Amino acid sequence: MSATEATEHDRAGESAPAPAAPGTEPQPAPGATPPQAPPLIARAAAELVGTAALVAVVVGSGIQATDLTKDVGLQLLANSTATVFGLGVLILLLGPVSGAHFNPVVTLAEWWTARRGGAGVPLREAAVYVPAQVVGAIAGAILADAMFGEPLVKWSTHDRSAGHLLLGEVVATAGLILLIFGLARTDRLRFAPVAVASYIGAAYWFTSSTSFANPAVTIGRAFTDTFAGIAPGSVAAFIGMQLVGAAAGLALVALIFMPGRKPAE
DSSP states (O other), X not given: OOOOOOOOOOSTTOOOOOOOOTTOSOOOOTTOOOTTOOOHHHHHHHHHHHHHHHHHHHHHHHHHHHHHOSOHHHHHHHHHHHHHHHHHHHHHHHHHHHOOOOSHHHHHHHHHHHHTTSSOOOHHHHHHHHHHHHHHHHHHHHHHHHHXXXXXXXXXXXXXXXXXXXXXXXXXXXXXXXXXXXXXXXXXXXXXXXXXXXXXXXXHHHSTTOOOOOHHHHHHHTTOOSTTOOOHHXXXXXXHHHHHHHHHHHHHHHHHTOOOOOOOO
């Protein structure tokens, strides 16, 4: 799932291929590892900062929305719209550095893919990415609370333990993994900033859970007792269903994007 590189010509008399036009080069995206990866510390920093910014967008826009209107529908519209734009920009900016996972289930799915012989992140990198994402998510929630004068850490009281919400998390996460790795299988990762952000925006509305679909973000949102929060008692079940959804998403990728057979001669 890394970006393709230009072919080198080392034979005399062969001309080098023309460079790609600016802006047309293949770009890594969620589920993709850059072709010439920066140092691991830079990639870990990108995952930490990107996840922190994502949670700050989610939590901050939720606080802003509740300050501006009491209409829950408008609050969700504002929250989802900010998330779509924020996520798209973050993927575009940090994708070339770390692949812009910002999500442990994406990282673990990448590791599983690599473990089975495909392109992906090795265990050592996954073991660095996931803690960076969790720390970033917590920092992002605290930052959002600080910007709006809320208590820096106040456990959420927003219970989300109902069964239909857990089903929503399975669906949301399975769809996310199917989208990312389906784009990779069809060589369309260049569309990931728009496609992934659009999917998350849609999933805010068509899933009962409003599509957390991210264990790190789930943990971070437990630290804020605001519109986007989730009660600590609901976190474990949400993460469990997100892992189930990730497994289901990978199974769908294997089924739907199964390699074709060569025609008989």
